[in-house]
Amino acid sequence: MKPHGERPRPARTRxxxxxxxxxxxxxxxxxxxxxxxxxHPSIPAATRERxxxxxxxxxxxxxxxxxxFNHHRLQKLAVKQTTSIAFVIDAxxxxxxxxxxYHPLVYEGVRAVAEAQHLLLDVFPLGTKDMTAxxxxxxxxxxxxxxxxxxxxxxxxxxxxxxxxQFSAVKIESHHLLPQLDVVSNDQCQAARLCMxxxxxxxxxxxxxxxxTDDESRxxxxxxSGVLVEQASMPARERVPPLLFERGDIxxxxxxxxxxxxxxxxxxxxxxxxxLLEIGAWDGExxxxxxxxxxxxxxxxxxxxxxxxxxxxIGGIVQNHRLVGMRAMEQLSLLVRTFRRGAPENPSATCVPxxxxxxxxxxxxxx
Amino acid sequence: MVxxxxxxxxxxxxxxxxxxxxxxxxxxxxxxxxHFTTVSLALRDHPSLxxxxxxxxxxxxxxxxxxxxxVFSALTxxxxxxxxxxxxQRVAYLINHPLDQGAALYRPQQQIxxxxxxxxxxxxxxxxxxxxxxEGNESLRLDxxxxxxxxxxxxxxxxxxxxAPVTLDWDEYSIVKIDSLHxxxxxxxxxxxxxxxxxxxxxxxxxxxxxxxxxxxxRADEDATERLYTAGxxxxxxAVPAEERIPELxxxxxxxxxxxxxxxxxxxxxxxxxxxxCNWSVIGEMLRSAGxxxxxxxxxxxxxLLDRNSGLAGVCPNPGVVGAKAVSIVAALLKSGERGVPxxxxxxxxxxxxxDGASAPAKTTQP
Numbered sequence: 001m002k003p004h005g006e007r008p009r010p011a012r013t014r015x016x017x018x019x020x021x022x023x024x025x026x027x028x029x030x031x032x033x034x035x036x037x038x039x040h041p042s043i044p045a046a047t048r049e050r051x052x053x054x055x056x057x058x059x060x061x062x063x064x065x066x067x068x069f070n071h072h073r074l075q076k077l078a079v080k081q082t083t084s085i086a087f088v089i090d091a092x093x094x095x096x097x098x099x100x101x102y103h104p105l106v107y108e109g110v111r112a113v114a115e116a117q118h119l120l121l122d123v124f125p126l127g128t129k130d131m132t133a134x135x136x137x138x139x140x141x142x143x144x145x146x147x148x149x150x151x152x153x154x155x156x157x158x159x160x161x162x163x164x165x166q167f168s169a170v171k172i173e174s175h176h177l178l179p180q181l182d183v184v185s186n187d188q189c190q191a192a193r194l195c196m197x198x199x200x201x202x203x204x205x206x207x208x209x210x211x212x213t214d215d216e217s218r219x220x221x222x223x224x225s226g227v228l229v230e231q232a233s234m235p236a237r238e239r240v241p242p243l244l245f246e247r248g249d250i251x252x253x254x255x256x257x258x259x260x261x262x263x264x265x266x267x268x269x270x271x272x273x274x275x276l277l278e279i280g281a282w283d284g285e286x287x288x289x290x291x292x293x294x295x296x297x298x299x300x301x302x303x304x305x306x307x308x309x310x311x312x313x314i315g316g317i318v319q320n321h322r323l324v325g326m327r328a329m330e331q332l333s334l335l336v337r338t339f340r341r342g343a344p345e346n347p348s349a350t351c352v353p354x355x356x357x358x359x360x361x362x363x364x365x366x367x
Numbered sequence: 368m369v370x371x372x373x374x375x376x377x378x379x380x381x382x383x384x385x386x387x388x389x390x391x392x393x394x395x396x397x398x399x400x401x402h403f404t405t406v407s408l409a410l411r412d413h414p415s416l417x418x419x420x421x422x423x424x425x426x427x428x429x430x431x432x433x434x435x436x437x438v439f440s441a442l443t444x445x446x447x448x449x450x451x452x453x454x455x456q457r458v459a460y461l462i463n464h465p466l467d468q469g470a471a472l473y474r475p476q477q478q479i480x481x482x483x484x485x486x487x488x489x490x491x492x493x494x495x496x497x498x499x500x501x502e503g504n505e506s507l508r509l510d511x512x513x514x515x516x517x518x519x520x521x522x523x524x525x526x527x528x529x530x531a532p533v534t535l536d537w538d539e540y541s542i543v544k545i546d547s548l549h550x551x552x553x554x555x556x557x558x559x560x561x562x563x564x565x566x567x568x569x570x571x572x573x574x575x576x577x578x579x580x581x582x583x584x585x586r587a588d589e590d591a592t593e594r595l596y597t598a599g600x601x602x603x604x605x606a607v608p609a610e611e612r613i614p615e616l617x618x619x620x621x622x623x624x625x626x627x628x629x630x631x632x633x634x635x636x637x638x639x640x641x642x643x644x645c646n647w648s649v650i651g652e653m654l655r656s657a658g659x660x661x662x663x664x665x666x667x668x669x670x671x672l673l674d675r676n677s678g679l680a681g682v683c684p685n686p687g688v689v690g691a692k693a694v695s696i697v698a699a700l701l702k703s704g705e706r707g708v709p710x711x712x713x714x715x716x717x718x719x720x721x722x723d724g725a726s727a728p729a730k731t732t733q734p
């Protein structure tokens with residue numbers, strides 16, 4: 001930083017519009033202006049629009065110093081009024097992330113950003129007997145929580161019926177879930193593409209993707225799209241058709257996968273399903289595909305599309321779950337700060353890339 | 368319900384001060400054995416300190432639970448700027464061609480800038496549009512300009528190819544790019560969701576009764592988007608009968624309109640294409656100059672429809688939302704102090720919407 005003396009003084013020294021100016025123009029009390037700018041539900045939408053228009057006319061902008069002061073002052077008061085964010089998680093989703101520290105890592109990222117920005121985080125598991133969407137709506141409203149971060153939900157949950165117009169919200173991963181909100185997720189298309197390229201570099205020529213149909217709907221078919229686009233620039237003899245199976249009993253799934261491996265002479269299996277691998281059975285050199293005699297990596301290499309933590313022998317793509325949580329919380333914080341409530345007209349999807357990690361389940365192929 | 372407000376680790380290696388007051392940089396300095404100004408430099412990631420030193424000090428700060436005091440941050444701002452109301456921090460929006468030339472062509476760029484400007488205001492920033500590269504290599508001057516103006520947030524606008532690229536000392540800036548995936552630096556990107564655009568258009572044309580839908584796309588655009596168009600196209604082809612899958616047509620680099628028309632005509636005849644999807648908005652004229660009647664002989668839809676009332680069917684991008692999203696991401700990076708090209712750059716795709724048009728009416732011959 002330069003010494004103060006060298007710092008050029010800003011050229012503009014105009015006076016600034018305050019809420020009082022906005023109130024004078026709109027013909028309302030300054031507190032009404034304040035409430036309108038915060039999209040307070042007690043102000044009718046038409047009035048709010050009119051006041052926002054007046055604010056635009058007089059060129060009102062928030063004062064960062066006062067913002068900071070208010071934040072500080074409220075912390076000292078007996079009744080704290082810190083902004084709270086609801087982190088809504090799916091009570092039924094834990095089975096979907098077998099072996100991966102997915103939820104804890106996402107949560108860690110979310111919490112890191114929330115703490116850095118002085119936001120309180122409350123976790124609400126949704127889908128238990130006691131916690132329905134209607135009840136959650138009541139709780140959020142009565143607590144004055146305006147920011148909702150929707151965690152990964154299973155495909156069984158098609159939508160969450162909250163009064164969304166009251167909330168700023170961002171979803172993590174669940175593209176299938178209504179309403180359509182801004183989504184932050186791992187870049188599954190990039191993960192599949194990077195995985196295929198890395199496997200090819202290591203000498204594999206019959207690389208196959210196996211995943212569950214409902215995983216693909218949850219992720220808008222991104223693994224498959226990555227595989228197809230990579231295959232488009234590969235020789236035809238190397239194109240293994242992806243296997244999409246229905247979620248079900250793991251022995252049945254494994255039977256389908258092993259039949260497909262034999263039929264298509266797959267030399268490297270790419271999947272996000274760790275149940276397919278007998279993880280605990282690794283003896284330093286080899287393990288098997290669950291309930292089959294297929295040895296890994298002797299008969300087929302195994303590349304994970306989401307390498308679980310604590311399994312150094314598994315090679316594949318490591319996904320940045322923590323970063324997904326951070327990016328989601330950052331975006332939500334901005335929506336809350338700018339009072340963007342409700343589902344956006346044109347939602348966006350932010351994708352966070354993963355990286356390749358070598359492992360004994362994917363050794364370089366020797367001829 | 369789980370309440371998750373800050374739960375500091377009790378037994379850290381570093382002996383924290385009594386919990387009565389907040390941790391200050393002087394506390395950190397004592398523990399780390401450095402002067403407190405060094406702590407300040409380390410927390411701001413100042414280049415004058417060794418990375419190892421910075422990492423050590425940041426580690427100590429993290430363990431002690433240091434968070435910047437918002438009031439002092441604001442006061443410092445006040446102190447440095449010499450008045451109560453700080454001038455809004457600015458975000459630079461770089462473009463490499465003057466906006467006043469070819470107004471129609473650059474309208475999307477202008478809409479992006481409008482969206483960016485509005486979002487910047489909402490977040491308390493001001494957008495500064497900077498035109499570079501018009502007179503050749505201006506990167507050095509640009510660097511000097513941004514430093515002098517104390518601008519650290521930079522949006523790289525959708526750059527026209529054929530102009531000199533911009534090179535800056537990227538480590539000094541928080542950067543987001545619009546569209547150009549391929550262009551240096553590998554920073555976070557915001558753009559239209561080309562993969563979903565193709566899927567949306569393909570599905571809509573199927574609903575309208577078309578059965579031989581072909582994708583015609585510029586090689587340059589495919590390379591610039593890392594084949595996102597193809598990714599969407601291949602996914603949709605997987606959902607239709609094999610005999611209805613048309614191989615895509617790629618226009619080579621620097622393809623003239625005449626060449627493109629010839630390629631289109633031959634491809635349409637060879638594959639009996641009944642509807643053409645193209646990312647060029649002049650697809651209607653191209654087909655007419657190829658001697659084909661639209662929509663009697665072949666229907667068409669644009670994947671980048673700039674004028675909704677042109678009679679052309681297609682997918683309309685949302686340039687305003689793209690601009691707003693880019694500024695949001697820069698703001699999040701500025702807020703968390705992330706500078707330079709990140710190890711894992713996110714990609715944000717903004718959803719487009721479909722518009723019916725005379726160039727692709729519902730097919731009447733369908734049963």
